[in-house]
Amino acid sequence: MADLKKTPLYGEHVAAGAKMVEFGGWLMPVQYSSIIEEHQRVRNCAGLFDVSHMGEITIKGPDALALVQKLLTNDADRATGDRVIYSPMCYPDGGVVDDLLVYPRGEGEYLLVVNAGNIDKDFAWIQENASGFRVEVSNISAATAQLALQGPRALEILRPLTRVDLASLGYYRWTEGQVLGVHCLISRTGYTGEDGFELYFEAAAAPTMWRNILAAGREAGLVPAGLGARDTLRLEAALPLYGHELGPDISPLEAGLHRFVRLEKGEFNGREALAAQREAGVRRQLVGLTMIDRGIPRPEYPVLAAGKEIGYVTSGSLAPTLGQNIALALVAAGTVSTGGEVEVSIRGRVNRARVVKLPFYRRPKK
Amino acid sequence: MNFPAHLHYSKDHEWVEVDGNRARIGITDYAQESLGDIVFVELPQVGDELATGDSFGVVESVKSASDVYAPVGGKVVAVNEALLDAPQDINADPYGKGWMIELELSDPSEVESLMDASAYLELVKEEKGE
Numbered sequence: 395m396a397d398l399k400k401t402p403l404y405g406e407h408v409a410a411g412a413k414m415v416e417f418g419g420w421l422m423p424v425q426y427s428s429i430i431e432e433h434q435r436v437r438n439c440a441g442l443f444d445v446s447h448m449g450e451i452t453i454k455g456p457d458a459l460a461l462v463q464k465l466l467t468n469d470a471d472r473a474t475g476d477r478v479i480y481s482p483m484c485y486p487d488g489g490v491v492d493d494l495l496v497y498p499r500g501e502g503e504y505l506l507v508v509n510a511g512n513i514d515k516d517f518a519w520i521q522e523n524a525s526g527f528r529v530e531v532s533n534i535s536a537a538t539a540q541l542a543l544q545g546p547r548a549l550e551i552l553r554p555l556t557r558v559d560l561a562s563l564g565y566y567r568w569t570e571g572q573v574l575g576v577h578c579l580i581s582r583t584g585y586t587g588e589d590g591f592e593l594y595f596e597a598a599a600a601p602t603m604w605r606n607i608l609a610a611g612r613e614a615g616l617v618p619a620g621l622g623a624r625d626t627l628r629l630e631a632a633l634p635l636y637g638h639e640l641g642p643d644i645s646p647l648e649a650g651l652h653r654f655v656r657l658e659k660g661e662f663n664g665r666e667a668l669a670a671q672r673e674a675g676v677r678r679q680l681v682g683l684t685m686i687d688r689g690i691p692r693p694e695y696p697v698l699a700a701g702k703e704i705g706y707v708t709s710g711s712l713a714p715t716l717g718q719n720i721a722l723a724l725v726a727a728g729t730v731s732t733g734g735e736v737e738v739s740i741r742g743r744v745n746r747a748r749v750v751k752l753p754f755y756r757r758p759k760k
Numbered sequence: 761m762n763f764p765a766h767l768h769y770s771k772d773h774e775w776v777e778v779d780g781n782r783a784r785i786g787i788t789d790y791a792q793e794s795l796g797d798i799v800f801v802e803l804p805q806v807g808d809e810l811a812t813g814d815s816f817g818v819v820e821s822v823k824s825a826s827d828v829y830a831p832v833g834g835k836v837v838a839v840n841e842a843l844l845d846a847p848q849d850i851n852a853d854p855y856g857k858g859w860m861i862e863l864e865l866s867d868p869s870e871v872e873s874l875m876d877a878s879a880y881l882e883l884v885k886e887e888k889g890e
Contacts, residue, residue: 413796429822430797622796622823688844690800690820712799712822719800741802741818741825 401446402539402600410618418511420447422621429622433714436586436627440545441619442607445592446600449513450538451506451520455529458502464663465523466496467646469656473498476567478581481654482646483516484664488671489642490649492516493634495583497568505579507540507594509636523663539600543607544590544619544627546757551611552591556580560591574606585624587631588757630713632682632722632753638693638708639680639722647671648724650680650752676727678705682752683721683736687745691721696739697747704729707738713754720754721747761884762789764855768871769880770831775855781868783832786859787819790884792851795821801847803860808836810863812870817860819850832870834863 398421407414412423423444425432435441453461462470468481473496483491492512497505508516517533524531543552553560558571558580568581576599584590595603608616625635634640639649646655647668657669671677685691691710696703705725713720721738730736730749737744763769768776773791777784792798800820810816810830817828840859843849850858865871875883 424823425796428797430799626822688800689802690825692825714822 399447401444402597403444403446403604406601406604407444407618412618412620415621417621418447418509420510422447423618424622425620426618429620429626430714432617432619432623433626435615435617436545436588436619436623437715438546439615440543440547440551440590440611441586441617441623442604442611443542443544443619443624444600444604445542446539446597447510448540449508449510449516449533449535450540450594451508451513451517452499452503452532452534453506453520453524453529454503454532455527456502457527457529458504461520461524461527461529462496462504462506463659464661465520467655467662467664467668468496469659470496470498470504471659473504476563476569478566478568478583480566482640482651483519484646484662484668485642486663486667488645488647488664488667490636490640490644490646491519491642493636493640495581497579497581512636537597539595539597539603541593541600541603541607542584542586542590543593543611543616544584544586544588545616546589547611547614547616548588548590551607551614551616555607555610565589574603576603585633586627587633587753587755588627625709626711626714629709629711629720629722630715630753630755635709639724644678644724645671645676648676648678648680678724679727680708681723681725681730682750682754683707683710683723683738683747684716684750684754685719685721685738685745685747686735687747689738689740689743689745690719691723691738691740691745691747697723697725698737698739698744699725699729701737704736715755722752761793762855763877763880763884765877767855767877768831768874769877769883770829770874771883772829772831774828774831776831776871776874777855778865778868778871781865782837783834783863783865783871784859785831785861785863786854787828787850788880789854792854792858795819795824795826797822798847798850801843801850801860803839803841803843804836806836806839810834810836819847828860830863831874832863832865833867834865836861837864838862
C-alpha cells in the first residue's frame with residue numbers, strides 16, 4: 395500500500411486504532427470501533443469524519459463564472475453570496491465526470507470540492523475546458539484539510555469553538571471564520587442525511603483541529619467516524635456516490651438528479667444530450683429497494699422483474715438505522731413501480747425485494 | 761487475539777474442533793475482527809457433502825461478503841441455524857456460539873495437514889505485517 399496517498403490525519407487514525415483501507419487511491423480509516431456503532435452515533439449524536447482526501451480546485455478570473463457555467467449542469471448563478479450548490483459535471487455525451495460542491499468566493503472566484511478519486515481527472519478536464527477563458531485554475535487539494543462534523547448534536551458541539559454565528563447559518567450556506575483559532579471555511583453541508591458542518595482549512599492545522607474538536611465533543615458523545623459509516627449513512631439518505639450511482643456511462647437524469655440539471659440556463663457541456671434524454675425520456679432510472687427475503691444486495695448484483703433481468707444494484711448494504719437490507723439500483727425505465735416487487739440475484743439465488751420511495755431515511759424535523 | 765490451543769486452523773482462517781470422526785468448524789477470532797460487524801450468514805444444508813476447499817457458506821460484514829471454505833472434507837451433520845438470526849454471535853464468540861457447521865469427516869487424517877495454534881499465530885502476524 396506504499397503508493398497510496400495519506401491525509402494529514404493518517405497518524406491520528408493509526409494511533410486511534412482505525413482499520414485503514416484503500417479508497418480512491420487514498421489510505422483511509424474505514425472504521426475506528428464498528429461501522430454500525432459509528433453510524434448510530436452520527437444518527438443519534440455526532441461523528442467527526444476526516445474527509446481531507448476530497449479535492450479542492452479554485453477557478454479565478456474575469457471568466458470564472460462563464461467557465462463554471464460551461465462545466466456544470468446546475469446553474470452557478472444560484473451560487474451567490476453564502477449559498478453553496480451541488481452539481482454534476484458532465485461530458486458532452488451527458489455522462490458524468492464528477493459531482494461536486496460549488497462555493498462562490500466573491501467576484502470572479504469559485505471553489506469546487508470534488509471527489510478524492512477524481513481530483514487529477516477533474517483538474518485536467520477543467521484545464522482543458524478553460525482554454526480561451528480568462529481564468530486561473532488551481533488544484534489546492536494537498537494544502538487543504540477537510541473535516542465533516544455530522545449529527546443532531548453537531549451545532550451544540552461546534553458552537554463553543556467559534557465566534558461565528560453557526561445557529562443562523564442555513565442549510566447549504568457557508569461562511570468564514572476562526573474555529574479553535576484556525577481560519578476556516580465553514581459550511582452547513584454533509585453527506586450523511588443529518589445536520590452538520592464541513593470545515594475547510596490549511597492542512598498543517600489538521601491534527602490539532604481533529605484532536606481538539608474530538609476532545610470538545612467527547613462529553614456530548616462525539617466519536618471519530620470512518621468511511622464505512624459514511625457510506626451506510628449516505629446510502630440511507632440515498633445520496634449518490636460517484637462510481638456507483640454516477641459515472642461516465644450514467645447520466646444525472648438517469649440518477650434522478652433532475653433538479654440539478656438546469657437546461658434553461660443556456661449552453662453547457664452535455665446540454666444537448668441531456669435535453670434529448672429529457673425529451674425522449676431516460677432509458678434507465680435509479681430506484682430504491684428494500685429486501686423482503688434475507689440477503690444483502692451488493693453492487694453489480696442483477697435485478698430482475700418477473701424473471702427477466704432489468705438492471706443491477708449500484709449500492710447495497712444493511713441499513714443500520716432501518717434494520718433492513720436496502721439497495722439503490724439502476725433499472726430499465728418503466729419496468730418497475732413504487733410498491734411493486736422485483737428480485738435481486740444474490741450469488742445465483744433469487745431474493746424478493748420491494749421498490750420503495752427514496753430516500754430510505756429522512757431526518758426527523760425539529 | 762485468542763487462538764485456543766485445542767483447535768486446528770486453516771490458512772483461510774477457519775478453525776476446526778475435532779471430536780472422534782466429527783469436526784465443528786467456524787471462523788477465527790482474527791477473521792471475525794478483520795471482517796468487522798457481521799450482519800449476515802449463509803449456511804449449507806444438513807446432508808450436503810463437502811470436499812476440502814469447497815465453499816460451504818458466506819459471512820457478510822457491512823462492507824463485504826466473504827466465502828467460507830471447508831478446511832477438511834465430510835458430510836454436513838449439523839448447522840448452527842441460530843446464526844441466521846444472530847450473525848453477530850460470530851463477532852462476540854467465534855469459537856463458541858459462533859460455530860457454523862459440524863461435519864462427519866470423510867478422512868480424519870486430513871486434520872493433520874492443518875495448523876496448530878502457534879503456527880496459525882505466525883501466519884496471522886505475517887498477514888498483519890508484524
